[in-house]
Amino acid sequence: MRIPSLTLLAVAFVASLPSNAAADKRPNIVFIFSDDHSPNAIGAYNRWLKSVNPTPNIDKLAAQGMVFERSYCTNSICGPVRAVIETGKHSHLNGFRQNGDKFNWDQQTFPKLLQASGYQTVLYGKYHMEGKPQGYDDWVVLPGQGLYYNPDFLTAEGKVRKEGYCTDLVTDMAVEWLREKRDPEKPFMLRVQHKAPHRNWMPALRHLDAYDDVLIPEPPTLFTNHEGQASPSRNQELEIDRHMDPNYDLFVDLTAEFALPASQETQDRSAWANMKRMSPEQMAAWRAHFEPLDKEFHEANLYGEALVRWKHQRYMRNYLACVKGVDESVATMMKTLEELGLAENTIVIYSSDQGFYLGDRGWYDKRWMYEPSFEMPLIVKWPGVTAPGSRNYDLVQNLDYASTFLDVAGVEIPSDLQGRSLVPLLKGEKPEKWRDAIYYHYFEYPSVHMVARHRGVRTDRFKLMHFYQFDEWEFYDLEADPQEQRSQYDNPVYAAEVAKLKERLEALRVEYGDETDISPRSAEWREKVRRKEVKE
Ligand code: SGN
Ligand code: CA
Numbered sequence: 001m002r003i004p005s006l007t008l009l010a011v012a013f014v015a016s017l018p019s020n021a022a023a024d025k026r027p028n029i030v031f032i033f034s035d036d037h038s039p040n041a042i043g044a045y046n047r048w049l050k051s052v053n054p055t056p057n058i059d060k061l062a063a064q065g066m067v068f069e070r071s072y073c074t075n076s077i078c079g080p081v082r083a084v085i086e087t088g089k090h091s092h093l094n095g096f097r098q099n100g101d102k103f104n105w106d107q108q109t110f111p112k113l114l115q116a117s118g119y120q121t122v123l124y125g126k127y128h129m130e131g132k133p134q135g136y137d138d139w140v141v142l143p144g145q146g147l148y149y150n151p152d153f154l155t156a157e158g159k160v161r162k163e164g165y166c167t168d169l170v171t172d173m174a175v176e177w178l179r180e181k182r183d184p185e186k187p188f189m190l191r192v193q194h195k196a197p198h199r200n201w202m203p204a205l206r207h208l209d210a211y212d213d214v215l216i217p218e219p220p221t222l223f224t225n226h227e228g229q230a231s232p233s234r235n236q237e238l239e240i241d242r243h244m245d246p247n248y249d250l251f252v253d254l255t256a257e258f259a260l261p262a263s264q265e266t267q268d269r270s271a272w273a274n275m276k277r278m279s280p281e282q283m284a285a286w287r288a289h290f291e292p293l294d295k296e297f298h299e300a301n302l303y304g305e306a307l308v309r310w311k312h313q314r315y316m317r318n319y320l321a322c323v324k325g326v327d328e329s330v331a332t333m334m335k336t337l338e339e340l341g342l343a344e345n346t347i348v349i350y351s352s353d354q355g356f357y358l359g360d361r362g363w364y365d366k367r368w369m370y371e372p373s374f375e376m377p378l379i380v381k382w383p384g385v386t387a388p389g390s391r392n393y394d395l396v397q398n399l400d401y402a403s404t405f406l407d408v409a410g411v412e413i414p415s416d417l418q419g420r421s422l423v424p425l426l427k428g429e430k431p432e433k434w435r436d437a438i439y440y441h442y443f444e445y446p447s448v449h450m451v452a453r454h455r456g457v458r459t460d461r462f463k464l465m466h467f468y469q470f471d472e473w474e475f476y477d478l479e480a481d482p483q484e485q486r487s488q489y490d491n492p493v494y495a496a497e498v499a500k501l502k503e504r505l506e507a508l509r510v511e512y513g514d515e516t517d518i519s520p521r522s523a524e525w526r527e528k529v530r531r532k533e534v535k536e
Helices: 006-016 056-064 078-087 110-116 166-181 264-268 280-300 304-339 398-408 492-512 523-530
Strands: 028-034 066-068 120-126 138-142 152-155 158-161 188-193 346-352 378-381 390-392 437-442 454-459 462-467 472-477
Touching (some): 028 304, 056 304, 056 346, 056 378, 078 110, 078 398, 110 120, 110 398, 120 166, 138 166, 304 346, 437 492, 454 492, 472 492
Parallel strands (some): 028 188, 028 346, 066 390, 120 138
Antiparallel strands (some): 066 378, 152 158, 346 378, 437 454, 454 462
Protein backbone atom coordinates (compact mmCIF):
# COMPACT_ATOMS: atom_id res chain seq x y z
CA MET A 1 0.00 0.00 0.00
CA ARG A 2 1.25 3.50 -0.84
CA ILE A 3 1.48 5.84 2.15
CA PRO A 4 0.21 9.35 1.27
CA SER A 5 2.78 12.12 1.73
CA LEU A 6 2.52 14.37 4.78
CA THR A 7 1.53 17.31 2.61
CA LEU A 8 -1.37 15.37 1.15
CA LEU A 9 -2.44 14.30 4.63
CA ALA A 10 -2.34 17.91 5.82
CA VAL A 11 -4.38 19.13 2.86
CA ALA A 12 -6.93 16.40 3.44
CA PHE A 13 -7.10 17.32 7.16
CA VAL A 14 -7.62 21.05 6.58
CA ALA A 15 -10.19 20.33 3.83
CA SER A 16 -12.16 18.17 6.25
CA LEU A 17 -12.52 21.05 8.80
CA PRO A 18 -15.54 23.38 8.83
CA SER A 19 -14.77 26.54 6.88
CA ASN A 20 -13.78 28.81 9.81
CA ALA A 21 -11.95 26.22 11.91
CA ALA A 22 -8.58 27.33 10.62
CA ALA A 23 -8.87 30.45 12.82
CA ASP A 24 -6.80 30.23 15.99
CA LYS A 25 -9.21 30.61 18.93
CA ARG A 26 -6.71 30.95 21.75
CA PRO A 27 -7.60 33.84 24.10
CA ASN A 28 -6.53 37.36 23.28
CA ILE A 29 -4.67 39.40 25.87
CA VAL A 30 -5.11 43.14 26.42
CA PHE A 31 -2.52 44.35 28.91
CA ILE A 32 -3.21 47.87 30.16
CA PHE A 33 -0.22 49.10 32.09
CA SER A 34 0.23 52.51 33.66
CA ASP A 35 3.20 54.12 35.35
CA ASP A 36 3.30 54.76 39.12
CA HIS A 37 -0.35 53.99 39.82
CA SER A 38 -0.65 53.02 43.47
CA PRO A 39 -3.32 50.50 44.52
CA ASN A 40 -4.21 53.15 47.12
CA ALA A 41 -5.58 55.20 44.21
CA ILE A 42 -7.77 52.40 42.85
CA GLY A 43 -11.29 52.21 44.25
CA ALA A 44 -11.41 48.41 44.03
CA TYR A 45 -8.58 48.13 46.55
CA ASN A 46 -10.73 49.80 49.23
CA ARG A 47 -7.95 51.92 50.69
CA TRP A 48 -7.73 55.41 52.19
CA LEU A 49 -8.51 57.20 48.90
CA LYS A 50 -11.61 55.18 48.15
CA SER A 51 -14.03 57.96 49.16
CA VAL A 52 -12.95 60.11 46.20
CA ASN A 53 -14.00 57.34 43.79
CA PRO A 54 -10.82 57.62 41.71
CA THR A 55 -11.34 54.76 39.21
CA PRO A 56 -14.96 53.80 38.39
CA ASN A 57 -13.96 51.94 35.24
CA ILE A 58 -11.05 50.01 36.69
CA ASP A 59 -13.43 49.12 39.53
CA LYS A 60 -15.88 47.77 36.96
CA LEU A 61 -13.14 45.59 35.51
CA ALA A 62 -12.40 44.38 39.06
CA ALA A 63 -16.07 43.58 39.64
CA GLN A 64 -16.00 41.38 36.54
CA GLY A 65 -12.71 39.70 37.41
CA MET A 66 -10.11 39.04 40.09
CA VAL A 67 -8.21 41.54 42.28
CA PHE A 68 -4.80 40.43 43.52
CA GLU A 69 -4.37 41.82 47.04
CA ARG A 70 -0.78 40.68 47.48
CA SER A 71 0.91 41.57 44.24
CA TYR A 72 4.50 42.84 44.53
CA CYS A 73 7.30 43.98 42.26
CA THR A 74 10.83 42.62 42.16
CA ASN A 75 12.60 46.01 42.11
CA SER A 76 10.46 49.11 42.49
CA ILE A 77 11.52 51.19 39.52
CA CYS A 78 10.18 51.58 36.01
CA GLY A 79 12.62 50.09 33.48
CA PRO A 80 13.61 47.14 35.69
CA VAL A 81 9.97 46.14 36.40
CA ARG A 82 9.30 46.14 32.68
CA ALA A 83 12.43 44.11 31.88
CA VAL A 84 11.31 41.50 34.42
CA ILE A 85 7.89 41.36 32.75
CA GLU A 86 9.48 40.96 29.32
CA THR A 87 11.81 38.14 30.38
CA GLY A 88 10.28 36.47 33.45
CA LYS A 89 13.69 36.80 35.08
CA HIS A 90 14.98 38.92 37.96
CA SER A 91 16.97 42.10 37.22
CA HIS A 92 20.35 40.53 37.99
CA LEU A 93 19.74 37.95 35.22
CA ASN A 94 18.01 40.03 32.54
CA GLY A 95 20.72 42.67 32.99
CA PHE A 96 18.44 45.71 33.50
CA ARG A 97 19.06 46.64 37.13
CA GLN A 98 18.29 50.33 37.14
CA ASN A 99 16.90 53.10 34.99
CA GLY A 100 19.60 54.17 32.56
CA ASP A 101 20.65 50.58 31.84
CA LYS A 102 19.98 49.37 28.31
CA PHE A 103 17.82 46.31 27.79
CA ASN A 104 19.40 43.59 25.68
CA TRP A 105 16.62 42.88 23.18
CA ASP A 106 18.46 39.88 21.76
CA GLN A 107 17.56 37.78 24.80
CA GLN A 108 14.54 35.50 25.13
CA THR A 109 11.32 37.44 25.84
CA PHE A 110 7.73 36.29 26.18
CA PRO A 111 6.42 38.37 23.21
CA LYS A 112 8.96 36.62 20.95
CA LEU A 113 7.67 33.23 22.10
CA LEU A 114 4.03 34.26 21.69
CA GLN A 115 4.78 35.63 18.25
CA ALA A 116 6.49 32.40 17.20
CA SER A 117 3.41 30.48 18.32
CA GLY A 118 1.14 32.50 16.05
CA TYR A 119 0.06 35.41 18.23
CA GLN A 120 -0.01 38.96 16.92
CA THR A 121 1.95 41.09 19.37
CA VAL A 122 1.62 44.85 19.68
CA LEU A 123 3.15 47.47 21.99
CA TYR A 124 1.97 51.08 22.27
CA GLY A 125 3.07 53.75 24.72
CA LYS A 126 5.68 53.85 27.45
CA TYR A 127 8.23 51.05 27.48
CA HIS A 128 11.28 52.78 29.02
CA MET A 129 13.76 50.11 28.02
CA GLU A 130 15.71 51.85 25.25
CA GLY A 131 16.52 50.28 21.91
CA LYS A 132 14.29 48.82 19.21
CA PRO A 133 11.66 46.54 20.73
CA GLN A 134 11.88 42.97 19.43
CA GLY A 135 9.07 40.44 19.39
CA TYR A 136 6.35 42.87 18.28
CA ASP A 137 4.47 42.96 14.97
CA ASP A 138 3.74 46.62 15.57
CA TRP A 139 5.17 49.07 18.09
CA VAL A 140 4.97 52.80 18.69
CA VAL A 141 6.69 53.82 21.91
CA LEU A 142 7.59 56.91 23.92
CA PRO A 143 11.27 57.79 24.10
CA GLY A 144 12.44 57.62 27.74
CA GLN A 145 9.85 58.99 30.15
CA GLY A 146 7.80 60.50 27.33
CA LEU A 147 5.80 63.72 27.55
CA TYR A 148 2.18 64.37 28.50
CA TYR A 149 1.41 67.00 25.85
CA ASN A 150 2.07 66.62 22.12
CA PRO A 151 4.67 63.89 22.69
CA ASP A 152 7.19 62.37 20.31
CA PHE A 153 6.91 58.63 19.65
CA LEU A 154 9.47 56.21 18.25
CA THR A 155 8.41 53.91 15.43
CA ALA A 156 10.26 51.44 13.22
CA GLU A 157 10.43 54.26 10.65
CA GLY A 158 11.74 56.91 13.04
CA LYS A 159 10.45 59.62 15.36
CA VAL A 160 6.99 61.16 14.97
CA ARG A 161 5.31 63.92 16.97
CA LYS A 162 1.63 63.45 17.73
CA GLU A 163 -0.60 66.32 18.79
CA GLY A 164 -2.78 65.69 21.81
CA TYR A 165 -2.70 64.26 25.31
CA CYS A 166 -0.47 61.23 25.79
CA THR A 167 -2.98 58.88 27.48
CA ASP A 168 -5.56 59.56 24.76
CA LEU A 169 -3.02 59.13 21.95
CA VAL A 170 -1.92 55.72 23.26
CA THR A 171 -5.53 54.58 23.66
CA ASP A 172 -6.39 55.79 20.17
CA MET A 173 -3.55 53.77 18.64
CA ALA A 174 -4.73 50.64 20.44
CA VAL A 175 -8.33 51.17 19.31
CA GLU A 176 -7.26 51.81 15.75
CA TRP A 177 -5.18 48.63 15.74
CA LEU A 178 -8.12 46.58 17.00
CA ARG A 179 -10.53 48.07 14.49
CA GLU A 180 -8.36 48.30 11.42
CA LYS A 181 -5.01 46.56 11.58
CA ARG A 182 -5.55 43.26 13.31
CA ASP A 183 -5.70 39.91 11.49
CA PRO A 184 -9.01 38.45 12.74
CA GLU A 185 -7.76 34.90 12.11
CA LYS A 186 -5.07 35.17 14.77
CA PRO A 187 -5.13 35.74 18.54
CA PHE A 188 -3.34 38.83 19.83
CA MET A 189 -1.47 40.29 22.77
CA LEU A 190 -1.97 44.04 22.83
CA ARG A 191 -0.08 46.23 25.30
CA VAL A 192 -1.56 49.64 26.08
CA GLN A 193 1.08 51.33 28.22
CA HIS A 194 0.53 54.78 29.67
CA LYS A 195 2.95 57.38 30.94
CA ALA A 196 0.30 58.61 33.39
CA PRO A 197 0.23 59.10 36.32
CA HIS A 198 4.04 59.55 36.36
CA ARG A 199 5.71 62.77 37.50
CA ASN A 200 5.32 65.62 36.49
CA TRP A 201 1.64 65.10 37.05
CA MET A 202 -0.05 66.83 34.09
CA PRO A 203 -3.72 65.93 33.61
CA ALA A 204 -5.70 66.27 30.40
CA LEU A 205 -7.26 69.72 30.09
CA ARG A 206 -10.73 68.22 30.50
CA HIS A 207 -9.71 66.78 33.89
CA LEU A 208 -7.89 69.79 35.32
CA ASP A 209 -10.69 70.77 37.67
CA ALA A 210 -11.95 67.24 38.41
CA TYR A 211 -10.94 67.42 42.10
CA ASP A 212 -11.04 71.18 42.72
CA ASP A 213 -13.94 70.93 45.13
CA VAL A 214 -12.87 67.71 46.80
CA LEU A 215 -10.95 67.56 50.06
CA ILE A 216 -8.57 64.66 49.43
CA PRO A 217 -8.07 62.36 52.45
CA GLU A 218 -4.58 62.24 53.92
CA PRO A 219 -2.70 59.00 54.43
CA PRO A 220 -2.26 58.02 58.10
CA THR A 221 1.52 58.49 57.84
CA LEU A 222 1.74 61.92 56.18
CA PHE A 223 3.71 63.16 59.17
CA THR A 224 6.29 60.62 60.32
CA ASN A 225 9.82 61.23 61.51
CA HIS A 226 11.39 57.90 60.45
CA GLU A 227 13.02 57.56 63.86
CA GLY A 228 11.98 53.92 64.00
CA GLN A 229 13.95 53.04 60.87
CA ALA A 230 17.49 52.55 59.63
CA SER A 231 19.39 55.68 58.52
CA PRO A 232 18.56 55.46 54.76
CA SER A 233 14.93 56.36 55.58
CA ARG A 234 16.02 59.69 56.95
CA ASN A 235 18.59 60.48 54.29
CA GLN A 236 16.46 60.19 51.18
CA GLU A 237 15.21 62.95 48.88
CA LEU A 238 11.56 62.21 48.29
CA GLU A 239 9.74 64.12 50.97
CA ILE A 240 6.74 66.27 50.14
CA ASP A 241 8.01 68.72 52.73
CA ARG A 242 11.65 69.15 51.75
CA HIS A 243 11.93 67.85 48.21
CA MET A 244 8.69 68.38 46.32
CA ASP A 245 9.13 71.60 44.38
CA PRO A 246 6.03 73.81 44.22
CA ASN A 247 6.88 75.06 40.75
CA TYR A 248 8.52 72.06 39.06
CA ASP A 249 6.22 69.45 40.61
CA LEU A 250 3.02 71.33 41.32
CA PHE A 251 3.01 74.04 38.65
CA VAL A 252 2.70 76.88 41.14
CA ASP A 253 3.64 80.12 39.46
CA LEU A 254 6.48 81.47 41.55
CA THR A 255 8.10 83.89 39.16
CA ALA A 256 7.16 87.04 37.38
CA GLU A 257 8.41 85.48 34.14
CA PHE A 258 6.65 82.16 34.61
CA ALA A 259 6.45 81.65 30.88
CA LEU A 260 10.21 81.71 30.41
CA PRO A 261 12.62 81.29 33.32
CA ALA A 262 15.97 83.02 32.91
CA SER A 263 18.60 80.31 32.41
CA GLN A 264 18.58 76.86 30.83
CA GLU A 265 19.14 75.35 34.26
CA THR A 266 16.19 77.11 35.85
CA GLN A 267 14.07 76.17 32.83
CA ASP A 268 14.95 72.48 33.23
CA ARG A 269 13.95 72.38 36.88
CA SER A 270 10.85 74.50 36.48
CA ALA A 271 7.30 73.88 35.37
CA TRP A 272 8.34 75.39 32.08
CA ALA A 273 10.36 72.26 31.20
CA ASN A 274 7.08 70.43 30.62
CA MET A 275 4.75 73.30 29.77
CA LYS A 276 6.83 74.52 26.84
CA ARG A 277 5.60 71.55 24.84
CA MET A 278 2.02 72.85 24.90
CA SER A 279 0.34 74.72 22.10
CA PRO A 280 -0.65 78.36 22.91
CA GLU A 281 -4.29 77.22 23.31
CA GLN A 282 -3.38 74.37 25.66
CA MET A 283 -1.14 76.64 27.70
CA ALA A 284 -3.82 79.31 27.96
CA ALA A 285 -6.33 76.76 29.30
CA TRP A 286 -3.71 75.39 31.71
CA ARG A 287 -2.85 78.80 33.10
CA ALA A 288 -6.46 79.87 33.33
CA HIS A 289 -7.03 76.88 35.60
CA PHE A 290 -4.06 77.38 37.90
CA GLU A 291 -3.89 81.19 38.14
CA PRO A 292 -6.70 81.73 40.67
CA LEU A 293 -5.49 78.74 42.72
CA ASP A 294 -1.96 80.15 42.80
CA LYS A 295 -3.27 83.54 43.87
CA GLU A 296 -5.07 81.95 46.83
CA PHE A 297 -1.92 80.04 47.71
CA HIS A 298 0.28 83.14 47.71
CA GLU A 299 -2.22 85.03 49.84
CA ALA A 300 -2.42 82.22 52.40
CA ASN A 301 1.33 82.42 53.09
CA LEU A 302 1.55 78.89 54.49
CA TYR A 303 4.46 77.21 56.24
CA GLY A 304 5.24 74.09 58.27
CA GLU A 305 2.56 71.41 58.45
CA ALA A 306 -0.01 73.62 56.76
CA LEU A 307 2.26 73.95 53.74
CA VAL A 308 2.80 70.18 53.57
CA ARG A 309 -0.96 69.69 53.69
CA TRP A 310 -1.51 72.20 50.92
CA LYS A 311 1.20 70.59 48.74
CA HIS A 312 -0.36 67.20 49.37
CA GLN A 313 -3.77 68.43 48.21
CA ARG A 314 -2.38 69.96 45.04
CA TYR A 315 -0.23 66.90 44.34
CA MET A 316 -3.14 64.52 44.81
CA ARG A 317 -5.55 66.60 42.72
CA ASN A 318 -3.15 66.55 39.77
CA TYR A 319 -2.17 62.91 40.27
CA LEU A 320 -5.77 61.71 40.54
CA ALA A 321 -6.75 63.77 37.51
CA CYS A 322 -3.99 61.94 35.57
CA VAL A 323 -5.44 58.66 36.88
CA LYS A 324 -8.83 59.73 35.53
CA GLY A 325 -7.37 59.74 32.02
CA VAL A 326 -6.07 56.19 32.52
CA ASP A 327 -9.42 55.10 33.93
CA GLU A 328 -11.15 56.45 30.83
CA SER A 329 -8.68 54.53 28.69
CA VAL A 330 -9.75 51.31 30.43
CA ALA A 331 -13.39 52.14 29.67
CA THR A 332 -12.58 52.82 26.02
CA MET A 333 -10.69 49.55 25.66
CA MET A 334 -13.50 47.54 27.26
CA LYS A 335 -16.13 49.25 25.11
CA THR A 336 -14.12 48.64 21.95
CA LEU A 337 -13.72 44.94 22.75
CA GLU A 338 -17.50 44.70 23.30
CA GLU A 339 -18.28 46.48 20.05
CA LEU A 340 -15.96 44.23 18.08
CA GLY A 341 -17.40 41.09 19.66
CA LEU A 342 -14.02 40.31 21.22
CA ALA A 343 -14.86 40.73 24.92
CA GLU A 344 -15.73 37.09 25.58
CA ASN A 345 -12.45 35.69 24.34
CA THR A 346 -10.15 38.42 25.64
CA ILE A 347 -8.32 38.57 28.96
CA VAL A 348 -8.05 42.15 30.16
CA ILE A 349 -5.34 42.94 32.68
CA TYR A 350 -4.79 46.19 34.53
CA SER A 351 -1.50 46.74 36.26
CA SER A 352 1.14 49.41 36.86
CA ASP A 353 4.92 49.20 37.18
CA GLN A 354 4.96 49.77 40.94
CA GLY A 355 3.05 51.41 43.74
CA PHE A 356 3.76 55.00 44.74
CA TYR A 357 3.88 57.20 47.82
CA LEU A 358 0.85 59.44 47.82
CA GLY A 359 2.05 61.22 50.93
CA ASP A 360 2.45 57.88 52.74
CA ARG A 361 5.45 58.20 55.08
CA GLY A 362 5.50 61.89 54.08
CA TRP A 363 6.82 60.91 50.65
CA TYR A 364 6.24 60.85 46.90
CA ASP A 365 8.03 58.53 44.38
CA LYS A 366 8.76 54.79 44.95
CA ARG A 367 11.91 52.55 45.05
CA TRP A 368 11.57 51.18 48.60
CA MET A 369 10.47 47.77 49.73
CA TYR A 370 7.97 49.36 52.12
CA GLU A 371 4.45 48.32 51.15
CA PRO A 372 3.22 51.48 49.33
CA SER A 373 5.92 51.23 46.64
CA PHE A 374 6.55 47.47 46.83
CA GLU A 375 3.03 46.54 45.83
CA MET A 376 1.72 46.62 42.27
CA PRO A 377 -1.94 46.75 41.32
CA LEU A 378 -3.08 43.63 39.47
CA ILE A 379 -6.62 43.10 38.25
CA VAL A 380 -7.52 40.40 35.73
CA LYS A 381 -10.77 39.76 33.92
CA TRP A 382 -10.82 36.46 32.05
CA PRO A 383 -14.39 35.71 31.01
CA GLY A 384 -15.46 32.22 32.02
CA VAL A 385 -12.33 31.73 34.14
CA THR A 386 -11.97 34.46 36.81
CA ALA A 387 -14.96 34.50 39.15
CA PRO A 388 -16.56 37.97 39.05
CA GLY A 389 -15.62 40.08 42.07
CA SER A 390 -13.09 37.55 43.34
CA ARG A 391 -9.99 38.36 45.43
CA ASN A 392 -6.71 36.50 45.62
CA TYR A 393 -4.33 36.71 48.60
CA ASP A 394 -1.38 34.66 47.34
CA LEU A 395 2.05 36.28 46.95
CA VAL A 396 2.38 37.12 43.25
CA GLN A 397 4.85 39.21 41.27
CA ASN A 398 5.61 40.82 37.92
CA LEU A 399 8.08 37.93 37.67
CA ASP A 400 5.04 35.70 36.99
CA TYR A 401 3.54 37.61 34.05
CA ALA A 402 5.66 36.04 31.27
CA SER A 403 4.91 32.48 32.43
CA THR A 404 1.23 33.40 32.75
CA PHE A 405 0.95 34.79 29.23
CA LEU A 406 2.70 31.75 27.76
CA ASP A 407 0.48 29.40 29.74
CA VAL A 408 -2.66 31.22 28.55
CA ALA A 409 -1.48 30.77 24.97
CA GLY A 410 -0.65 27.11 25.47
CA VAL A 411 3.03 27.77 24.77
CA GLU A 412 5.57 25.71 26.67
CA ILE A 413 7.16 27.73 29.49
CA PRO A 414 10.97 27.64 29.13
CA SER A 415 12.64 26.17 32.20
CA ASP A 416 14.87 29.22 32.78
CA LEU A 417 11.92 31.49 33.60
CA GLN A 418 11.89 32.36 37.30
CA GLY A 419 8.22 33.16 37.78
CA ARG A 420 5.16 30.95 37.95
CA SER A 421 2.02 30.90 35.86
CA LEU A 422 -0.90 32.60 37.60
CA VAL A 423 -3.39 30.56 35.55
CA PRO A 424 -4.30 28.19 38.42
CA LEU A 425 -4.90 31.18 40.71
CA LEU A 426 -7.05 32.82 38.05
CA LYS A 427 -9.11 29.65 37.91
CA GLY A 428 -9.63 29.94 41.67
CA GLU A 429 -7.48 26.90 42.40
CA LYS A 430 -5.07 26.80 45.30
CA PRO A 431 -1.89 25.08 44.09
CA GLU A 432 -0.42 22.92 46.81
CA LYS A 433 2.94 24.61 46.90
CA TRP A 434 2.62 28.26 46.03
CA ARG A 435 5.51 30.60 46.95
CA ASP A 436 5.66 31.53 50.62
CA ALA A 437 8.18 34.37 50.27
CA ILE A 438 9.10 37.15 47.88
CA TYR A 439 12.63 38.21 46.98
CA TYR A 440 13.36 41.88 46.34
CA HIS A 441 16.43 43.79 45.16
CA TYR A 442 16.71 47.52 44.40
CA PHE A 443 19.99 48.74 42.87
CA GLU A 444 19.82 52.45 42.03
CA TYR A 445 22.02 54.39 44.47
CA PRO A 446 23.35 57.01 44.51
CA SER A 447 20.78 58.50 42.16
CA VAL A 448 17.74 60.75 41.95
CA HIS A 449 15.76 60.68 45.26
CA MET A 450 18.71 59.02 47.03
CA VAL A 451 17.18 55.70 48.08
CA ALA A 452 19.93 53.34 49.27
CA ARG A 453 20.28 49.93 47.65
CA HIS A 454 18.49 47.19 49.49
CA ARG A 455 17.38 43.62 49.18
CA GLY A 456 14.87 41.80 51.27
CA VAL A 457 12.32 39.11 51.79
CA ARG A 458 8.61 39.29 52.58
CA THR A 459 6.48 36.43 53.78
CA ASP A 460 2.82 36.44 54.57
CA ARG A 461 3.44 38.26 57.84
CA PHE A 462 7.06 39.40 58.15
CA LYS A 463 9.48 41.56 56.21
CA LEU A 464 13.26 41.79 56.41
CA MET A 465 15.17 44.53 54.59
CA HIS A 466 18.94 44.86 54.21
CA PHE A 467 20.52 48.19 53.24
CA TYR A 468 23.78 46.50 52.50
CA GLN A 469 25.87 49.51 51.41
CA PHE A 470 25.22 50.88 54.90
CA ASP A 471 25.18 47.51 56.65
CA GLU A 472 21.82 48.26 58.27
CA TRP A 473 18.74 46.06 58.62
CA GLU A 474 15.03 46.50 59.29
CA PHE A 475 12.45 43.95 60.31
CA TYR A 476 8.67 44.32 60.52
CA ASP A 477 5.79 42.28 61.81
CA LEU A 478 3.20 43.46 59.29
CA GLU A 479 0.33 42.26 61.41
CA ALA A 480 1.38 44.32 64.43
CA ASP A 481 2.74 47.28 62.43
CA PRO A 482 1.14 47.39 58.97
CA GLN A 483 2.46 50.92 58.34
CA GLU A 484 6.04 49.76 59.02
CA GLN A 485 6.70 52.54 61.48
CA ARG A 486 9.10 50.88 63.90
CA SER A 487 11.68 48.29 62.90
CA GLN A 488 11.86 45.35 65.31
CA TYR A 489 15.24 44.18 64.07
CA ASP A 490 16.84 44.56 67.52
CA ASN A 491 13.84 43.42 69.52
CA PRO A 492 14.74 40.09 71.24
CA VAL A 493 11.10 39.01 70.99
CA TYR A 494 11.61 38.64 67.24
CA ALA A 495 15.18 37.26 67.29
CA ALA A 496 14.16 33.78 66.12
CA GLU A 497 11.96 35.19 63.36
CA VAL A 498 14.76 37.51 62.18
CA ALA A 499 17.19 34.58 62.04
CA LYS A 500 14.67 32.53 60.06
CA LEU A 501 14.11 35.31 57.56
CA LYS A 502 17.85 35.80 57.11
CA GLU A 503 18.10 32.15 56.17
CA ARG A 504 15.16 32.48 53.83
CA LEU A 505 16.74 35.52 52.17
CA GLU A 506 19.97 33.61 51.61
CA ALA A 507 18.10 30.60 50.25
CA LEU A 508 16.20 32.79 47.80
CA ARG A 509 19.40 34.57 46.75
CA VAL A 510 20.90 31.20 45.89
CA GLU A 511 17.72 29.91 44.23
CA TYR A 512 17.47 32.99 41.97
CA GLY A 513 21.22 33.15 41.34
CA ASP A 514 21.79 36.71 42.56
CA GLU A 515 25.58 37.11 42.77
CA THR A 516 25.56 40.88 43.33
CA ASP A 517 28.30 42.17 45.61
CA ILE A 518 26.51 43.06 48.83
CA SER A 519 29.51 43.91 50.95
CA PRO A 520 29.14 47.10 52.98
CA ARG A 521 30.83 50.28 51.72
CA SER A 522 33.35 52.23 53.76
CA ALA A 523 32.25 54.95 56.17
CA GLU A 524 34.16 57.40 54.01
CA TRP A 525 32.26 56.37 50.86
CA ARG A 526 28.92 56.70 52.65
CA GLU A 527 29.76 60.21 53.80
CA LYS A 528 30.93 61.25 50.36
CA VAL A 529 27.79 59.89 48.74
CA ARG A 530 25.62 61.77 51.17
CA ARG A 531 27.54 64.94 50.43
CA LYS A 532 26.94 64.21 46.71
CA GLU A 533 30.63 63.78 45.96
CA VAL A 534 30.19 60.28 44.47
CA LYS A 535 28.02 59.31 41.53
CA GLU A 536 27.65 55.65 40.58
C1 SGN B 1 12.51 60.70 36.76
C2 SGN B 1 11.70 61.44 37.80
C3 SGN B 1 11.87 60.80 39.15
C4 SGN B 1 11.55 59.34 39.06
C5 SGN B 1 12.38 58.70 37.97
C6 SGN B 1 12.10 57.25 37.76
N1 SGN B 1 12.13 62.80 37.83
O1 SGN B 1 13.87 60.83 37.03
O2 SGN B 1 11.01 61.44 40.05
O3 SGN B 1 11.82 58.70 40.27
O4 SGN B 1 12.13 59.36 36.75
O5 SGN B 1 10.76 57.05 37.40
S1 SGN B 1 11.46 63.83 36.78
O6 SGN B 1 11.97 65.12 37.13
O7 SGN B 1 11.82 63.44 35.43
O8 SGN B 1 10.03 63.73 36.95
S2 SGN B 1 10.42 55.77 36.62
O9 SGN B 1 8.97 55.62 36.60
O10 SGN B 1 10.96 55.90 35.31
O11 SGN B 1 11.02 54.68 37.35
CA1 CA C 1 7.14 53.86 37.33
